[in-house]
């Protein structure tokens with residue numbers, strides 16, 4: 401007995417779409433199932449839209465390798481498919497002398513990751529480039545850029561469909577089993593209508609819902625499903641003329657990149673995201689949930705942002721900061737815990753051939769999406 405479809409991908413975010421493109425390009429019969437009415441309406445629509453160079457991540461990690469490879473693939477893809485993007489470069493800034501060791505350590509880390517193009521700028525050189533900046537020194541990262549994430553997802557959708565793949569929206573996967581023929585059997589729900597479908601290969605790319613999907617693999621006892629801790633970040637947009645011509649990144653705090661400035665492809669300046677760690681274990685996402693995208697505590701948050709931003713942009717008028725939007729990171733660790741790598745699980749992790757499950761696909765997942773897709777396609 402053959403399966404209904406060769407390959408099902410659960411989740412039409414930027415990563416699920418990129419994987420669908422790669423597998424359909426290999427000739428697989430692909431179906432993408434998405435619970436929302438449109439593609440890419442969760443994390444892929446609520447991020448900084450930065451094409452990261454690959455500076456910060458631990459050498460040898462999937463994050464580092466897939467970011468550096470993904471960046472090159474993404475620039476090529478954008479050029480070939482007219483996806484809005486700008487290789488703007490970015491300034492990584494030390495605001496005081498005591499931050500200089502950290503600044504140089506990031507350059508060393510970038511070199512170890514194969515990103516050898518950072519250019520050191522003295523205080524005067526950096527301020528000549530960006531007159532509103534104050535800093536002790538900076539590095540220019542020329543390969544950093546910004547991208548229109550929606551344009552990217554539309555282009556990926558176009559490739560998928562022209563490869564013969566299908567995307568079915570408003571369809572939630574609610575249970576996963578394995579039938580007698582060894583195929584995966586998925587119970588789905590479309591607006592209250594239950595159905596089931598079988599496939600021989602399965603990719604779980606559920607973003608914030610990754611653990612929920614992993615928990616459905618009940619027939620595999622002993623599989624240690626990573627837990628997801630949804631971690632919100634807020635953005636303020638900046639009213640008035642853009643004060644900088646390129647992204648400005650202060651020194652990171654642990655794995656958080658600090659309140660940085662980015663410009664989208666249309667030139668709108670925004671600051672953020674901050675980081676609102678889940679306070680208790682109850683926010684460990686153990687069952688179906690909807691992320692909270694509300695913008696909390698506007699006045700207190702504006703004051704906090706202003707204090708951070710004024711360290712590198714002293715003439716900021718806080719009243720120019722308008723609440724923008726929020727995004728929620730699908731973290732698989734809590735505050736203070738060691739930062740794990742992207743968790744891309746295959747048979748070596750869960751014991752099931754022809755199944756790839758992705759967890760903790762936070763930044764730089766947008767940059768890395770095409771390289772993540774290559775990585776997954778090699779396993780299926």
Ligand SMILES: Cc1cc2nc3c(=O)[nH]c(=O)nc-3n(C[C@H](O)[C@H](O)[C@H](O)COP(=O)(O)OP(=O)(O)OC[C@H]3O[C@@H](n4cnc5c(N)ncnc54)[C@H](O)[C@@H]3O)c2cc1C
Pocket residue numbers: 410411412413414415416417433434435436439440441442443444445446447448449450451452571572573574605606607608609610613633673726727728729730761762763764765766767768
């Ligand atoms: C605040 C923030 C800033 C970021 N900034 C950057 C950046 O500047 N550069 C960068 O490279 N990366 C950035 N990222 C990371 C990047 O946005 C993510 O890595 C990427 O968007 C993840 O894509 P995804 O497809 O895994 O997830 P999503 O976009 O969340 O897609 C998952 C999809 O799966 C669907 N789904 C889940 N469960 C089911 C189910 N049971 N049935 C059917 N469908 C289901 C969901 O509805 C959703 O559409 C940022 C992330 C955040 C939160």
